[in-house]
Amino acid sequence: MSLKSFFKENNIKVEKVQYLASDRFKDEKGNYIYWILKVLTNQELDVIRDNCTKNIFEKHQPIQKLDSEKFAKEWIVKVIEFPNLYDKELQDNYGVMDPYDLLCEILTSGEMLALKEKINSLHEYDAKQVDDIKN
Known part of the structure; x- marks a missing residue:
């Protein structure tokens, strides 16, 4: 084995994934519209x-507190490349001003749960791959 x-040139890049978030949306030809999801980098x-962490004081000690709900919402929105949840026209059409609120309007609760599971699976380290390599 070699370092x-x-x-970098040997690093296999994680591709974007097409995902059918809902079968309720079709193009003008009747084809399902697939969403495009990406795996976020560690830097992203x-x-x-950082955007979801606040500095607060507890018992006169400064600590950092992560708003996990805000983090989860921002993470989900950033993973979705298409449809563009930041598009003003799309937000206006649903009467919302926030990308996550738009997502909640577009998808049913079941579709949202499935999307969250898909996003989690895209970002999880596959322990089975490690076992396969060991054997």
Whole structure:
């Protein structure tokens, strides 16, 4: 084994994923419209985490507190490349001004749960792959 295996040019990039978030949306030809999801980099997750962390005082000691609900919402929105949840025309059509609120309006609760599971699976480390490599 060589460290060259870890060189940037040998790093297999994680591709974007097409995902059928809902079978209720079709194009003009009647084809399902697939959403495009991406895996966030560690740097992108750090930015979201920083945006969702507040400095507070507890017992006269400064601590950092992560707003986990806000983090989860921002993470979900940032993973979705298509449809563009930041599009003003789309937000106006649903009468919302926030990308996460738009997502909640577009999807049913069941579709939202399935989307969250898909996003989690995209970002999880697959322990089975490690077992396969060991054997």
